Each structure stands twice: as structure tokens, then as C-alpha cells.
Amino acid sequence: MTDALLKMCDITKSFPGVLALDNVALEVASGEIHGLVGENGAGKSTIIKVLAGVYKADAGTVEIDGHVLPDVTPRSVHDAGVRFIHQELHLVQHFTVTESVFMGQEEQTLLGLSTRAMRQKAEAFFETALGTEMSGNTLIRDLGIAERKLVQIARALIDNQAKLVVFDEPTAPLTSGETDKLFTAIRKLKEQGIAMIYVSHYLAEITGICDRVTVLRNGQNAGRFDEVFDDSAPAMISAMVGREIDELFPKTEHTPAAPRFEVTDLSAEKFEDVSFTIHRNEIVGVAGLVGSGREDLIDTIYGLAKPRSGTMKIDGVAQKFRAPADAVGAGIALVPRDRRHDGLVLDMSVSDNINLAALDTVSRGTLENRRAANAVATDMSETLDIRPRNIAATLRLLSGGNQQKVVLGRWLNKGADIFILDEPTVGVDVGAKVEIYQHIENLAQDGVSVLVSSSDPGELIGLCDRILVMLRGKIVAEVSTTDLGVDELVALTTGGATQEAVS
Amino acid sequence: MTLQSIFARFGLVIIIVMFFSFFSYISPVFLTFDNQVNIVEASAIVLILALGMTLVVAMGGIDLSIGIAFDFGAAFAVVALKDFGAAWYIACLVGVMGGALVGLLNAFLIVILKISPFMATLGTFFVGSSVERVFTNGGGPISYRRMPQEYRDLAVGDVFGIPTEVVIAAVVCLVYFIALERSIFGKRIHAIGLQKDAANVAGIPVRRYMFIAFILASATCAIGGLIGSANIRMFTPLAGFSYLLDAIAAVFIGAAIHPKGRPNVIGTMVGVLFLGMIGNGLNLMGLDFNLKAALSGLILVGALALAVAQQRLR
Numbered sequence: 001m002t003d004a005l006l007k008m009c010d011i012t013k014s015f016p017g018v019l020a021l022d023n024v025a026l027e028v029a030s031g032e033i034h035g036l037v038g039e040n041g042a043g044k045s046t047i048i049k050v051l052a053g054v055y056k057a058d059a060g061t062v063e064i065d066g067h068v069l070p071d072v073t074p075r076s077v078h079d080a081g082v083r084f085i086h087q088e089l090h091l092v093q094h095f096t097v098t099e100s101v102f103m104g105q106e107e108q109t110l111l112g113l114s115t116r117a118m119r120q121k122a123e124a125f126f127e128t129a130l131g132t133e134m135s136g137n138t139l140i141r142d143l144g145i146a147e148r149k150l151v152q153i154a155r156a157l158i159d160n161q162a163k164l165v166v167f168d169e170p171t172a173p174l175t176s177g178e179t180d181k182l183f184t185a186i187r188k189l190k191e192q193g194i195a196m197i198y199v200s201h202y203l204a205e206i207t208g209i210c211d212r213v214t215v216l217r218n219g220q221n222a223g224r225f226d227e228v229f230d231d232s233a234p235a236m237i238s239a240m241v242g243r244e245i246d247e248l249f250p251k252t253e254h255t256p257a258a259p260r261f262e263v264t265d266l267s268a269e270k271f272e273d274v275s276f277t278i279h280r281n282e283i284v285g286v287a288g289l290v291g292s293g294r295e296d297l298i299d300t301i302y303g304l305a306k307p308r309s310g311t312m313k314i315d316g317v318a319q320k321f322r323a324p325a326d327a328v329g330a331g332i333a334l335v336p337r338d339r340r341h342d343g344l345v346l347d348m349s350v351s352d353n354i355n356l357a358a359l360d361t362v363s364r365g366t367l368e369n370r371r372a373a374n375a376v377a378t379d380m381s382e383t384l385d386i387r388p389r390n391i392a393a394t395l396r397l398l399s400g401g402n403q404q405k406v407v408l409g410r411w412l413n414k415g416a417d418i419f420i421l422d423e424p425t426v427g428v429d430v431g432a433k434v435e436i437y438q439h440i441e442n443l444a445q446d447g448v449s450v451l452v453s454s455s456d457p458g459e460l461i462g463l464c465d466r467i468l469v470m471l472r473g474k475i476v477a478e479v480s481t482t483d484l485g486v487d488e489l490v491a492l493t494t495g496g497a498t499q500e501a502v503s
Numbered sequence: 504m505t506l507q508s509i510f511a512r513f514g515l516v517i518i519i520v521m522f523f524s525f526f527s528y529i530s531p532v533f534l535t536f537d538n539q540v541n542i543v544e545a546s547a548i549v550l551i552l553a554l555g556m557t558l559v560v561a562m563g564g565i566d567l568s569i570g571i572a573f574d575f576g577a578a579f580a581v582v583a584l585k586d587f588g589a590a591w592y593i594a595c596l597v598g599v600m601g602g603a604l605v606g607l608l609n610a611f612l613i614v615i616l617k618i619s620p621f622m623a624t625l626g627t628f629f630v631g632s633s634v635e636r637v638f639t640n641g642g643g644p645i646s647y648r649r650m651p652q653e654y655r656d657l658a659v660g661d662v663f664g665i666p667t668e669v670v671i672a673a674v675v676c677l678v679y680f681i682a683l684e685r686s687i688f689g690k691r692i693h694a695i696g697l698q699k700d701a702a703n704v705a706g707i708p709v710r711r712y713m714f715i716a717f718i719l720a721s722a723t724c725a726i727g728g729l730i731g732s733a734n735i736r737m738f739t740p741l742a743g744f745s746y747l748l749d750a751i752a753a754v755f756i757g758a759a760i761h762p763k764g765r766p767n768v769i770g771t772m773v774g775v776l777f778l779g780m781i782g783n784g785l786n787l788m789g790l791d792f793n794l795k796a797a798l799s800g801l802i803l804v805g806a807l808a809l810a811v812a813q814q815r816l817r
Contacts, residue, residue: 302704304703304704323703323708323709323710324703324704324705324706325703325706325707325708325709325711327706328705328706329706334704336704341698341700341701342700342701342703342704343701343704344698344701345694345697345698345701345702345705346697346698346701347697347698347763348693348694348697352690352694356690356694356702356705356707357705357706357707359687359690359691360687363686363687366686366687366688367681367685367686367687368685368686368687368689368690410705414706
């Protein structure tokens with residue numbers, strides 16, 4: 001590990017209103033596995049995209065093998081021997097393994113495609129380079145996710161020109177058993193002298209396989225670990241978090257009243273045996289990484305996905321939701337994580353969106369009562385300070401924070417007993433964040449039961465009374481937020497605290 | 504406001520006015536009251552089918568089987584009259600139910616089996632055409648010369664001097680206007696059409712609404728079939744197909760003149776009358792009637808291009 005294979009120096013990248021990278025350095029020695037960690041929004045994916053030539057940096061240089069790339073484009077980076085294993089697989093279900101590996105780089109002779117030669121080459125590559133057996137004739141759809149990941153890797157590396165491979169959250173869709181196969185392949189690649197950048201939220205994996213680690217925080221370098229030990233996770237977490245929870249939160253103590261929403265042994269495709277109870281006047285959080293089953297849990301509770309088994313009760317009465325309409329009927333409201341896709345009808349007005357869930361309350365018989373609807377919308381936009389103060393404005397034209405207030409306003413208008421908020425402040429500016437936190441707090445004061453799912457640990461601790469921690473489809477901990485530190489919560493969600501073994 | 508933006512905003516209206524002036528200038532008959540009544544009368548059936556189509560398109564779907572629903576309406580009613588001696592109003596009811604059956608099949612394919620509306624209604628169209636041919640032993644018409652006068656009057660009668668079919672079309676139009684543009688039902692249908700997932704999360708029973716809408720659309724088209732069969736006193740297999748393209752064109756022309764580009768009842772009505780005017784005008788000029796399709800196509804594409812230009816200006 002003497003000479004640097006990749007040297008990214010003083011990389012700065014800004015987007016309108018956001019400084020995503022601020023003089024960031026990333027250095028990878030040849031033959032090493034270099035970990036890249038940081039919270040959501042820390043700049044990990046931005047710097048990877050700069051390296052990939054997807055984003056053009058405002059300033060800074062990229063040096064590979066001692067040569068500064070004059071122009072960082074997908075092409076020049078590829079020619080320099082850098083390969084990317086993206087989080088999404090992008091494989092065609094009905095192709096064979098061979099076809100997938102050689103897609104876009106088929107080998108042919110004058111007589112057409114040399115199918116046989118390609119198959120043998122692919123199979124040999126799996127065996128020697130990735131240390132696994134794979135038949136070239138198998139269809140992608142018949143493979144497990146881990147094996148598909150290997151096909152994706154083979155596709156990137158089959159030309160034997162790779163010097164540096166970037167893995168972006170490679171284990172996110174995998175179960176813990178499946179990750180072993182991937183790590184075997186990664187170690188095998190290392191033996192062949194290929195350097196790797198390994199981006200992951202799972203600190204246990206990072207400490208398990210990485211030689212060195214770079215930590216990013218808020219678009220800046222927040223530390224580099226030149227030696228990694230099994231117990232390095234806590235130090236990394238404090239480097240990642242590095243801040244106190246600010247005074248954003250209106251938190252007061254709640255005295256949870258009677259239980260309202262009880263979930264028992266709920267299982268679905270991506271999580272199992274989840275049980276919890278939310279009381280009146282209580283805010284409960286759900287923490288967990290992407291792929292922890294957190295999103296699927298929310299979808300299942302709201303009737304967007306089917307549970308496999310388990311029960312849900314509201315005020316002691318068993319519930320079965322075949323569609324969100326049933327959940328809404330039972331008094332549940334969802335502020336969804338993908339606000340622009342699931343939360344709002346972007347081409348409708350503020351008034352229409354606010355009234356959408358409770359149209360029957362602003363009607364004469366089946367006819368719309370536009371005056372009543374507009375009065376409701378006007379009231380709500382006063383209460384929530386929605387800007388512009390124009391209820392006829394199309395939702396598409398509002399800022400993220402104001403759009404989110406409209407979603408919130410819809411459910412406040414509808415009046416639900418159980419509020420589920422999924423990533424309530426994603427893409428919301430700080431000012432609107434504080435207001436949204438206050439409204440959530442007000443709900444709890446009014447006796448509503450609130451469930452907040454978030455990837456921002458600070459938000460969960462600041463807002464919630466207790467937090468359910470999900471990891472790989474299970475609730476692994478339930479913690480009170482009193483005296484809970486962000487680093488402790490991050491440790492729980494990343495499996496860093498449970499010392500989950502990585503083989 | 505530049506000339507360009509004026510044209511983008513009111514382009515279609517300008518085109519309509521231009522055609523209207525042109526036909527008035529070129530043909531002495533065009534502007535006469537009788538001829539204008541002709542246009543409206545000839546547009547009645549297309550309008551009824553186009554309204555059914557408007558409902559489905561507003562909900563984000565498409566219905567290629569409206570012709571089958573038209574045919575089924577005619578067939579069920581004529582058979583009820585001829586073979587069962589049903590009263591005229593019973594025959595109408597049976598005809599509408601026959602059309603609803605087509606919608607039921609569409610709804611089943613789309614909502615339960617989750618096939619895309621385009622493919623599902625195309626399938627229904629094929630199956631329906633075949634059923635009609637088999638039922639009529641190869642496609643011969645089922646004629647019934649002695650149908651009750653009341654039924655016959657659906658096409659040839661009048662209400663206070665206004666042709667009955669125009670009155671029926673106007674009533675259907677009014678009902679659709681209220682349902683789609685002024686009721687909770689319509690608001691929810693539009694929400695589904697604009698953003699289905701968001702409508703679902705907002706607690707709208709999307710599947711139930713889609714089910715109902717496909718059935719309503721087909722039942723509406725069957726009303727057109729009643730009038731058609733009353734007019735010629737027979738059921739002609741596959742007669743409904745000829746309305747499909749005009750109906751689709753009218754809906755999209757109507758959406759193009761809507762300020763937000765949405766399918767809407769008034770726009771559809773304008774679209775239908777516009778297409779009717781083109782056909783009528785060409786006819787009066789002694790031009791080949793077959794040119795109408797070419798002009799309709801050009802106008803449709805032009806209208807959609809204008810709609811895109813409008814979006815860009817906004």
C-alpha cells in the first residue's frame with residue numbers, strides 16, 4: 001500500500017442551494033479495499049458520481065495511476081480501469097448469465113456471435129476471478145440476489161482491464177447468509193491485486209473487510225482510519241455523526257395513555273415477527289437502514305402491501321387492510337416517503353390536494369361544494385403557513401417543505417387517530433422542518449398516536465418517545481430516547497453494537 | 504404576448520374558426536340552419552361514445568372496445584324486441600345492460616387481472632367481434648322492420664322539434680359534465696388519472712372506481728348502439744368500430760384545448776362537433792369524403808403538438 005492508485009483532491013461540488021462536497025479528498029492505494037462511510041446526505045454518492053463522470057466537479061482533480069484525468073467522463077474513467085457496481089442490478093430477467101455478462105460487449109466472428117466461446121469465458125471468469133461456480137446457461141430470473149450481484153460484477157470486470165472497482169451498497173438487498181458469497185468474491189478480487197472502494201452503511205461489514213476507511217460528514221472529510229480493527233465502529237460513528245442534536249425539536253414529555261394501535265407478529269416479504277404497540281399521546285420512531293424492512297413495514301401497516309401473517313388491532317379491534325382506503329377508514333393517515341409520487345397529485349391545486357381524502361365533507365350530496373372546499377383549504381394554508389398563500393396554485397410549483405405541509409394538511413383536515421409519517425422531512429428546508437416537527441408534536445398533545453419512520457437518527461431522537469430499531473427485517477431493539485445518543489442509535493441500526501459477525 | 508404564444512394558447516380555437524369561416528365562404532349551404540342541425544344530429548352518436556371514452560381517458564386508461572359496447576347495446580335491444588317481444592323501454596334497458604357486460608369484462612381484465620387497459624380492451628375488441636360474427640352466422644345483420652314506433656323514435660323522432668338523438672346526447676353530456684367536472688366522483692376519477700399511486704395513498708378506493716368507470720363507459724356506448732339500431736331498424740355486426748377513432752380523436756382534441764391539458768366533457772363536445780363539421784364541410788364541397796380521415800388525423804396531431812407547446816409556455 002505504498003503508491004496511490006486513485007487520488008481525488010479538493011473536490012468541490014455544489015447544487016443550487018446546497019454545497020454537496022466541500023474540498024473533499026479521497027485516496028485509494030492499489031490493491032486495498034477502501035471503505036467510504038457517512039450518514040445520508042454526507043456526500044458519499046456525490047463523490048462516487050464525480051468519480052464516475054456523472055457529475056462534473058466545480059473544482060478539484062482526479063488522478064489515476066499518477067496521471068491527472070484532464071476530463072472526467074464516464075468514458076475516460078472506464079478507460080482508466082475504474083468499474084462501478086451500482087446498487088441497482090439492471091439485469092434483464094430473461095437473459096442467460098452469459099448474455100448478461102457480455103451484454104453490450106458481445107464477442108463475434110464473421111460467422112456471428114461466438115456464443116460458445118463467450119459462455120466458456122464467462123464460466124471460467126466466475127471460477128477463477130470470483131471463486132464461484134456458475135452455469136452460463138442459467139436464466140437471471142432463476143438466480144438469487146447474491147448470484148445476480150456476482151453476474152453484475154462479472155459483467156463489469158470480464159474484460160480484465162479493471163484496476164479499481166467501486167461497490168455502492170452492495171449488500172443492501174442481501175440477507176446475511178447471502179453476503180458471504182459476495183465477500184468471498186471481493187476477497188478473491190483483492191488477491192488479484194484489484195483495488196476497491198466499498199460504500200456501505202453497515203459498519204460491521206466495513207470493519208470486517210476494509211483496509212482503510214474514509215469518513216464523510218456534511219460534504220466534508222471527517223476523518224480517515226488508516227488501520228481498521230473489529231472495534232473501530234464506535235470511533236467511526238462519532239466521526240460520522242459529529243454533532244449534537246440541535247434545538248430543532250419542541251420535545252416535551254408525553255404521558256402515553258391507553259394503547260391504541262397494536263401490531264403482533266406481523267410478517268411480510270421483507271420483514272418478520274414485528275410486534276409493537278403505540279399508545280395515545282405517543283410518538284414512536286422506527287429506525288433502520290435502507291433494506292432493513294422499515295419501508296415495507298410502513299407499506300404493510302397502511303395496506304399498500306400484503307402481510308404474510310400477524311395481526312393488527314386498533315383499540316382492541318382486529319383490522320385487515322386490503323387497500324389504503326381500508327386503513328384510512330380505520331383512522332390511519334400516511335405521509336409517504338415519496339411525496340412527489342405517492343403523496344400528492346402534482347397537477348392538482350393546493351385546494352384539491354388538501355380536500356382529496358375528505359371530499360365527502362365538502363359536498364352537497366355527491367356534488368362538490370367548491371366554496372366549502374376552498375374555505376377548508378384557505379384555513380389549512382393559514383394554519384400551516386403554506387406558501388404561496390394561493391389555494392389554486394398547482395402543487396408542482398411549490399417547494400418541498402410546502403408540498404409536505406399540504407400532505408400534512410390533508411390528513412389534519414381528514415382527522416385521523418393514527419398518523420404514520422415516513423421520512424417526513426426529506427427534501428424539506430430547515431425552517432419548514434421546525435414547523436413540521438411542531439405540528440407532529442401538537443398531534444401527540446391532542447391524543448393522536450404517531451409513528452415516525454426516518455433515516456435521520458437525530459430527528460428520531462429529537463421527536464420520539466421511543467424508537468424501534470430494525471435490522472435485516474427484524475426489530476432488534478426498542479429503546480427509550482431519554483439520554484439516547486445519536487451514535488448509540490446509529491450503532492444499533494448498523495449492527496455495529498450487536499457485533500454482528502462478518503465472515 | 505408574442506404571436507407565437509398567442510397561437511400556442513389559442514391555436515386550436517383559431518383553427519376551428521378558420522375552418523368554420525372557410526366552409527361558410529366556400530359553400531352557400533354550410534351556414535344554413537338546416538345544415539348546422541345536420542352537423543349536430545350526425546354528431547350525436549359519436550358524442551355519446553366519446554363521452555364514455557372521456558371518462559376512461561380521464562382516469563388514465565383507454566377503451567378500444569367502445570365499438571363492441573355499441574354493437575352489444577344494439578344487438579341486445581333488437582333481439583329483445585324481435586325474439587322476446589319486449590316493450591321498447593325494456594329493450595333499451597336490456598341493451599344498456601348488454602353494453603355493461605362488455606365493460607364488466609374490461610373491468611375484470613384490468614382491475615382483477617391487472618392487464619393494461621390498452622391490451623385488455625384490445626382483447627375485448629377481438630373477442631367481441633368474433634362473438635358478434637358467430638352469433639350472426641358470419642356477420643349478417645339482424646333486421647326488424649316492425650319495431651315499435653317509440654323505439655324507432657329514438658333515432659327519427661323529435662322532442663319539441665329537436666331530434667330525439669340530439670336530446671339524448673345532450674342529456675348524456677349534461678350527466679357526464681356533472682359527474683366528471685362537478686362531483687366528488689369526478690374529482691376522484693381525475694385524481695386517479697393524474698396520479699394513481701397518490702390517489703391510492705389518499706384513501707381513494709382506486710380499484711373500485713376503475714371497475715365502475717369501465718362499466719359506466721361501456722353502458723354509455725350502448726346508448727349510442729340503441730340509437731344506431733333504431734335508425735336503420737337492424738343490428739349490424741361491427742358497426743360500432745367506425746366510431747372508435749373519431750371518439751379517441753375528439754377526447755384528445757378536447758384535452759388539448761383544456762387549459763391544463765385534461766380530458767374533459769366540454770372539450771370532447773367541441774372535438775366531436777369539430778370533426779363533424781370537417782366531414783360535413785368536405786361533403787358540401789363535393790370533395791372526397793375519404794379526405795376527412797386525413798384532415799382529422801392532421802388536426803389531431805396538430806392539436807396535440809399545440810398542447811405540448813402550451814405546456815412548455817406555462
